[in-house]
């Protein structure tokens with residue numbers, strides 16, 4: 001089953017091509033990371049999926065329906081947290097939570113109480129007086145307290161402090177354990193790494209990679225720091241090894257993750273005394289996609 | 299120490315406000331100047347001037363509303379017409395300026411930023427007051443010049459300017475205190491505005507219950523006027539007895555408020571007031587949880603303000619209904635009234651003109667309420683709401699219904715207020731209330747057309763909707779209401795739907811135009827709804 005199926009989606013705003021044949025597949029029950037730098041088209045994709053924007057061409061299916069035609073029926077089955085939460089300045093946070101939840105089709109009462117405590121929100125204050133983070137908490141509480149199939153979260157943690165980010169991560173894990181589907185857009189790599197089963201990486205409105213984190217490791221390099229019994233010669237000659245720095249019996253090097261087995265075998269022959277290796281992060285993955293090829297980058 | 303860097307902050311404030319304050323100053327000077335020139339045109343002979351001054355003194359409503367004249371000359375009439383109103387506006391300018399550079403700065407986090415640099419703790423307040431004071435001095439100057447330009451005497455014009463500037467400054471002081479006490483910027487504006495309303499009311503009571511002088515033109519105000527800075531401003535009596543001692547009173551009062559504000563400022567933290575923050579409900583009531591309930595909740599505060607406003611206006615203008623023949627009896631003004639309000643008796647023409655004009659003004663409320671839809675779309679909650687199970691049609695209908703229901707209420711309050719007051723002074727309550735209710739509620743028909751236009755542009759060309767809506771409103775107001783006066787060609791005047799309503803109550807209401815307008819508005823509303831359902835949301 002797929003919760004979201006996007007195929008060759010195109011969306012332009014005047015001269016700006018926001019989505020340029022974008023593809024995205026989100027399976028039911030997974031937490032899917034939707035990664036891309038600012039302006040890549042994440043919010044635009046999400047808004048097309050929510051029927052807020054009309055697509056120019058391509059195919060988009062959400063929970064088996066047409067996001068534009070079946071908008072209202074589909075919206076009963078999902079909860080959305082936008083990147084910029086701007087609600088009603090005169091309403092209190094508590095009122096906004098209830099209102100949004102009810103408009104969506106109802107709130108789980110005990111869950112609402114629990115979440116207000118967890119996120120440490122004062123629901124009696126007017127939205128006007130809330131900081132960005134608190135406004136985000138209002139939208140998150142109302143979404144997480146809604147018992148729906150799909151949660152669409154557009155950069156939901158940009159205003160949260162680290163403690164609240166941890167609460168947020170727990171909430172997303174709970175959803176995954178309960179078999180719910182989550183689409184989490186982000187440019188914060190650590191968050192996606194911690195939470196997501198699969199990721200899609202987009203750039204300039206086009207999908208550049210998608211798969212599980214393990215699938216994507218072929219694009220990344222592992223950093224290795226090693227101390228060997230014999231002098232660590234011949235490392236630079238190995239295929240897939242970069243940036244070798246040797247200092248006596250110590251060496252630091254970058255290895256294409258696919259080539260790790262060859263390098264390990266070579267190092268074993270030298271007699272490893274100590275070895276630390278840093279696993280690839282999405283940060284590097286991004287660097288290779290955007291930093292390494294500045295042409296065309298905005 | 300505590301005032302360090304006041305100069306820098308004041309310069310920053312002036313830079314941010316140079317356009318705003320310039321517009322305020324020029325608009326107020328234009329108001330004063332154009333009033334003087336209108337009075338000069340309307341009352342050409344000394345006899346007409348004296349007569350008008352006497353009518354102002356004899357009408358309790360006129361005394362309460364604008365205050366009496368200070369003598370039987372053109373300048374005194376101009377002051378009677380414009381001074382109180384200009385003082386209120388000058389006070390508002392000060393309220394908004396002082397709050398903007400104190401609590402609003404704090405709320406937006408700007409004060410925290412500047413506060414962490416080498417800025418004294420009272421510097422923000424001092425800078426705001428400095429800017430306000432400079433603006434008030436300039437205001438006194440431009441108002442005096444505007445009066446002088448109409449050929450009025452020098453000393454009187456300077457006194458009138460001083461009265462306006464001084465009352466403005468007094469409210470800068472009041473706002474400085476309010477800004478220390480209130481829980482936030484909006485509350486500070488509310489508190490200072492309440493003080494302004496009270497000041498207006500006190501002097502209204504003072505003028506209304508005052509004693510008419512032996513000349514029958516001047517009035518000695520009763521004691522409540524002495525409790526009001528606007529009352530003090532009137533005591534300058536420009537073009538009348540001309541006194542300067544109110545300046546000392548203003549000086550003392552302003553110094554006292556500044557001292558109090560400074561003391562309070564030393565005893566509070568940045569970003570908080572002295573009054574505890576009012577907490578609201580932690581849960582939404584059942585009635586709030588629908589698009590309709592939400593639209594009502596968002597609209598009701600504004601609506602209440604409009605209801606009170608038009609009711610007071612109606613009471614005042616209905617209350618002088620029996621004096622219309624005296625007030626507008628001269629050949630010129632009767633002619634003017636007929637041009638604005640159509641044929642029939644002078645009283646009917648007066649009500650037709652007033653209620654016709656107010657019909658368009660009330661449509662301003664309708665527009666304001668409808669354009670909330672647009673405000674909610676750009677950087678507002680529409681994005682998240684329309685991602686819930688609320689359809690666009692339902693969202694649109696809720697807002698339109700609440701806006702139109704509010705309009706009906708406002709028109710009803712206007713007719714009821716005017717009818718009641720006129721019925722009491724004319725001695726026939728049922729007929730007056732009935733006639734005026736029909737007159738005002740009939741304005742709903744052209745208002746619906748304008749509302750339909752707004753919804754249509756919102757649905758079809760959202761980015762231009764706000765500008766087009768207010769442009770249409772301006773056309774209705776200027777071309778439609780004053781077109782005959784400006785001798786504009788008939789087809790142009792007919793662009794305004796308000797021109798197609800018969801001149802009630804002078805003429806009878808006919809079904810034809812009302813039905814045509816209703817039909818057109820339904821068409822426009824439907825067009826807007828279809829456009830809105832089919833288009834992209836424009837969220838920026």
Ligand SMILES: Nc1ncnc2c1ncn2[C@@H]1O[C@H](COP(=O)(O)OP(=O)(O)O)[C@@H](O)[C@H]1O
Pocket residue numbers: 013016017018036037038039040041042043044045836837838
């Ligand atoms: N309403 C709009 N009008 C014009 N351009 C837009 C609009 N919305 C988005 N864009 C453009 O489309 C591109 C993608 O934006 P967006 O989807 O917001 O990116 P992201 O959410 O990944 O940061 C950007 O270049 C942005 O400027």
Ligand SMILES: [Mg+2]
Pocket residue numbers: 042043044083154155
């Ligand atoms: Mg975005």
